[in-house]
Amino acid sequence: MASIKLQDITKNFADKHVVKGVSIDVPDGEFLVLLGPSGCGKSTLLRMLAGLESISGGEIHINERRVDELPPTERDIAFVFQSYALYPHMTVRRNIAFPLIMRQHRWWFHIPLLGGMAKRRIERSPAVSQLVERTARTLALTDWLDKFPRTLSGGQRQRVALGRAMVREPQVFLMDEPLSNLDAKLRTTMRAEISKLHQRVGGTFVYVTHDQVEAMTMGTRIALLKDGVVQQFGSPREIYEAPANLYVARFIGTPPMNLLQATVNADGSALALGAEATMPLPAHLRGLAAPGAAVVLGLRPNALTVARGGQGLAGRIALVEHVGAESLVAVALTDARTLHDEEGAANADLMVTVPGYTDLANGDPVAVGFDATQAVLFDAATGRNLAAAPRTH
Amino acid sequence: MHAAMSRQALRMLAVLVLLGAAAFPIYWMLVTSLTPTEALFADRPQLLPSLGQLPVYASVFAIKPVASWLFNSACVAIGTTVLSIALAVFPAYALSRFRFGGKGAIGFGLFATQMLPEAMLVVPLYAIFAQMQLLNTLSGLILANTAFTVPVITWILKGAIDGVPIEVEEAARVDGCSRIGIVLGVVVPLIAPTLAAAAVISFFHGWNEYVFAQTLITEERLHTASVGLAGFIGELSTPLDAVMAVGVMYTLPAVIFYLIVQRHVVSGMTAGSVKG
Numbered sequence: 001m002a003s004i005k006l007q008d009i010t011k012n013f014a015d016k017h018v019v020k021g022v023s024i025d026v027p028d029g030e031f032l033v034l035l036g037p038s039g040c041g042k043s044t045l046l047r048m049l050a051g052l053e054s055i056s057g058g059e060i061h062i063n064e065r066r067v068d069e070l071p072p073t074e075r076d077i078a079f080v081f082q083s084y085a086l087y088p089h090m091t092v093r094r095n096i097a098f099p100l101i102m103r104q105h106r107w108w109f110h111i112p113l114l115g116g117m118a119k120r121r122i123e124r125s126p127a128v129s130q131l132v133e134r135t136a137r138t139l140a141l142t143d144w145l146d147k148f149p150r151t152l153s154g155g156q157r158q159r160v161a162l163g164r165a166m167v168r169e170p171q172v173f174l175m176d177e178p179l180s181n182l183d184a185k186l187r188t189t190m191r192a193e194i195s196k197l198h199q200r201v202g203g204t205f206v207y208v209t210h211d212q213v214e215a216m217t218m219g220t221r222i223a224l225l226k227d228g229v230v231q232q233f234g235s236p237r238e239i240y241e242a243p244a245n246l247y248v249a250r251f252i253g254t255p256p257m258n259l260l261q262a263t264v265n266a267d268g269s270a271l272a273l274g275a276e277a278t279m280p281l282p283a284h285l286r287g288l289a290a291p292g293a294a295v296v297l298g299l300r301p302n303a304l305t306v307a308r309g310g311q312g313l314a315g316r317i318a319l320v321e322h323v324g325a326e327s328l329v330a331v332a333l334t335d336a337r338t339l340h341d342e343e344g345a346a347n348a349d350l351m352v353t354v355p356g357y358t359d360l361a362n363g364d365p366v367a368v369g370f371d372a373t374q375a376v377l378f379d380a381a382t383g384r385n386l387a388a389a390p391r392t393h
Numbered sequence: 394m395h396a397a398m399s400r401q402a403l404r405m406l407a408v409l410v411l412l413g414a415a416a417f418p419i420y421w422m423l424v425t426s427l428t429p430t431e432a433l434f435a436d437r438p439q440l441l442p443s444l445g446q447l448p449v450y451a452s453v454f455a456i457k458p459v460a461s462w463l464f465n466s467a468c469v470a471i472g473t474t475v476l477s478i479a480l481a482v483f484p485a486y487a488l489s490r491f492r493f494g495g496k497g498a499i500g501f502g503l504f505a506t507q508m509l510p511e512a513m514l515v516v517p518l519y520a521i522f523a524q525m526q527l528l529n530t531l532s533g534l535i536l537a538n539t540a541f542t543v544p545v546i547t548w549i550l551k552g553a554i555d556g557v558p559i560e561v562e563e564a565a566r567v568d569g570c571s572r573i574g575i576v577l578g579v580v581v582p583l584i585a586p587t588l589a590a591a592a593v594i595s596f597f598h599g600w601n602e603y604v605f606a607q608t609l610i611t612e613e614r615l616h617t618a619s620v621g622l623a624g625f626i627g628e629l630s631t632p633l634d635a636v637m638a639v640g641v642m643y644t645l646p647a648v649i650f651y652l653i654v655q656r657h658v659v660s661g662m663t664a665g666s667v668k669g
Contacts, residue, residue: 052563073569085560089582102569110577164568 002063002076002171002204003028004049009058011044011228018044020228021058026221028063031198031205033219035212037251041228042208043176049206050079050174062172073102078165080175084157086149086164093145096163097123097132135163155186162194166201173198175207179214191218212252216240224248240300242376246339246383249298249376255328255351258304259339260297261380264289271297274335277313282372288386289377295386296339298376304352305369306331306360312367317360318349327358331368419644426450426637433633446634450642453635461614462621463642465531466600469617472535473599474592477542481591485550486576490562503544511541511604522609529612537605542595549594553587554580589657593650600647618643 004026011019019041026032034042047053049060051072060068067075078099086095094101101122109115122128136142139159149157158178165173178194179187195218198205209215215222216236224231224239224247231251232244243249249257262271262279268291270280279297289295305312306329319330330349338348350368360366377386425433426449427442453459487493488500518537519528527533557580565575581588603619610616616624622643625636 050567052566072563072567077567079564079567081560081564083558083560085558085564087561087565087579089585098565099568102574105569105574110573164564168568 003061004032004172004204004206005059005061005064006045006049007059007061009045009048009060010056011041011048011053012056018228019048022223022225022228022230023058024223024230024233026204026206028204029202031195031207031218031220033215033222034206034208034225035215035219035222035251036210036225038210040225042210042225045225046174046176046206046208049172050077051075052079075172076170077172077174078168078170080158080161080165080173080178082177082180084149084161084178084181086157086160088149091146091148092136092141092152092160093132094119094123095149095160096135096141096145096167097128099164099168100128100131131167132163135167138166139163154182155190158182158190159193162197166197169201171203173203173205175205177209178207180209180211187214194218212254216252224251241374242385242387243298244385246296246298246378249378253300255301255353257298257300257376258350259378260299260350261337261339262295262297264291264293264295266291271295273297273313274333274337277335279370279372282375284373284387285375285377289379294380296378296380296383298378299370300374301328301351301353303371303374304350305371306352306354306358306366307369308360308364308366310367310369312369313350315350315366315368317362317364317366319362320358320360322357326356327354328352329354329358329360331366333368419641422637422640422644426634426641428634430632430634449634449638453638456635457621457625457639458614458616459618459621459639459642462616462618462639463646465615466618466643467646468531469534469538469602469606470596470599472531473538473542474595476535476539477546477595478588478591480539481543481546481550482576482581485547486554486580488547488551489554490559500548503547506541506544515604515608518605519608527609529610529615531610531615534602534605534609534617535599537609538599538602539595542598546591546595549591550584550587553584557583586657589654593654593658596650597647 004024006022006024009019009022010017022041022045024032034045036042044053048055048068051067051070055068058068059066062075062077072079087098090098101119104122106118109118123132133142133145136145139162141156141159141163144152144156144160149160152160158181161178175194179190182190191214194205194207198218207214207218219236221233222236222239223233226247232239232248234242234244239248239252243252243257246259249259260273262273264270264281265272265278268281268286268289270278272278306317313333313336315331315333317329318332319328321328321330329352331352332349338350352368354360378384379386424439424442427444427446428439429443429446432439432443488496522528522533522537525533527536561579561583562575565579570578601619602617603623606617606620607623610620618639622636622639625631625639
């Protein structure tokens with residue numbers, strides 16, 4: 001049973017601060033996903049947890065035991081690398097058995113021939129060989145046990161890497177973008193395999209990815225990082241429904257949350273979205289911002305509806321994309337203004353998801369309606385979610 | 394189709410010419426060793442060996458201690474190879490993986506040793522070896538040769554270790570390997586082709602070396618083949634057929650050694666060209 005506690009972890013490379021005071025508590029058995037764009041410090045954080053990288057400040061506890069001074073092998077962890085990092089000169093069987101052989105390692109194993117014989121003996125011992133074969137069966141690798149990694153496909157190599165991690169029965173599995181070298185279809189399959197592995201073997205998983213779909217589908221907890229700082233730590237649902245700030249709102253969701261510039265009216269009962277467009281403030285957002293305050297209204301694409309005519313924000317269809325089960329409709333608003341995006345492009349289109357196919361066409365005048373109960377309100381100046389609930393660390 | 398075939402033919406021709414250039418001296422050595430001395434100076438050179446001359450190969454063993462020369466050469470070459478590689482692997486790993494003060498200077502220092510010709514070092518080395526009582530010992534000769542091969546091999550191995558993905562080493566660290574275990578159990582097998590190339594370099598250095606073998610060894614029973622062969626050249630006469638016969642026997646082990654390791658050397662040269 002292993003809980004993980006990161007306390008105020010920092011990491012500096014020369015004068016570059018890569019991780020700036022990260023504190024996360026992961027209870028036992030959780031699947032934590034460290035999510036963020038490249039260069040946000042998520043891989044560094046994982047490597048510090050593994051002991052492959054030293055920490056510049058803070059403390060790491062695994063299972064109530066301080067481990068940040070311990071070498072990787074004493075932390076009771078397994079690490080799955082993005083590049084699989086299999087031993088190319090060993091068969092699949094030896095690759096999987098390697099951690100078990102290392103447990104019984106003696107100094108004289110370094111002597112050529114003698115060491116080779118000793119290692120083979122351990123590999124063939126009933127305890128080790130049964131465990132290796134059971135693991136191989138679980139991962140459908142039985143037919144490949146005596147092959148070398150170079151003859152395997154990417155998915156098989158990744159399964160060997162998983163097998164090597166599994167046989168150690170570690171308290172914590174650490175995975176650094178293990179699926180990013182696989183093609184899209186295989187990635188989906190392996191994603192499910194890893195989730196099943198988590199359910200089957202238990203233990204605590206920490207998984208690094210820049211892919212929000214992986215994060216949302218696999219994680220029981222997500223820590224979203226940017227520039228070495230945790231933007232939000234919470235369940236996938238919390239992060240999706242109540243993003244802590246504008247950065248999280250923009251990062252999560254495909255397409256991401258729509259953000260509209262708004263001003264709270266004089267009596268605090270409604271939002272002015274444009275010259276004429278207004279929206280009555282739903283109960284859960286009332287009193288969050290002072291009258292007259294500049295705010296940002298956040299609405300997920302699936303909380304919006306689009307129709308020819310009727311009530312709502314006026315606009316014109318800019319683009320329709322049919323994905324199959326749903327259609328993505330981009331609407332250029334004529335009155336209200338969206339917030340410029342990260343890159344600074346002003347007045348982006350409002351994105352609406354519509355179930356199934358739609359007969360809307362480019363240039364059609366439409367009205368966008370919304371489910372106000374799903375709306376989120378951000379402070380325009382700080383970008384923080386005005387509702388108190390979301391936890392940030 | 395036609396163009397492809399003629400290109401192929403041209404390539405074959407080029408290979409044959411190169412092969413001839415490489416093989417002819419060896420063939421000529423063989424022919425000379427099997428030609429009667431008087432026929433050697435005939436106006437028309439003999440192009441085919443006379444098999445009747447074969448006993449010369451047996452007779453050289455009677456005139457000179459050829460067997461012991463070859464044995465000594467083998468000891469020196471194998472000793473140099475084993476010692477050089479054993480001494481070069483760890484510094485090569487350190488130069489490739491560790492960050493420490495003076496790393497650049499050490500790397501340059503290794504290179505700088507290659508700028509000094511052997512002949513310049515003979516006298517100081519002789520003085521040192523005399524003091525350490527290493528004169529007239531094969532182990533002393535092995536040490537002297539190793540001193541010259543280790544820097545080169547260290548650089549070659551460093552290059553190969555640079556190419557070993559760091560993740561594989563990190564995986565081994567997580568799996569419980571010590572640093573030495575990583576070098577011997579993971580890195581060394583992965584750079585095996587380069588090790589083979591390094592073995593060729595040090596073996597040939599030890600096998601061919603003449604200057605040190607001549608100066609540091611004076612006792613005849615410890616002479617290596619390179620020195621012994623040179624001793625054939627007399628003031629008054631040089632038995633060319635015998636010299637060439639010993640020459641053939643001197644060349645043969647080196648060729649065999651190369652044939653054994655060349656498969657690995659070639660795979661080392663192409664390693665990394667294909668994403669594996």
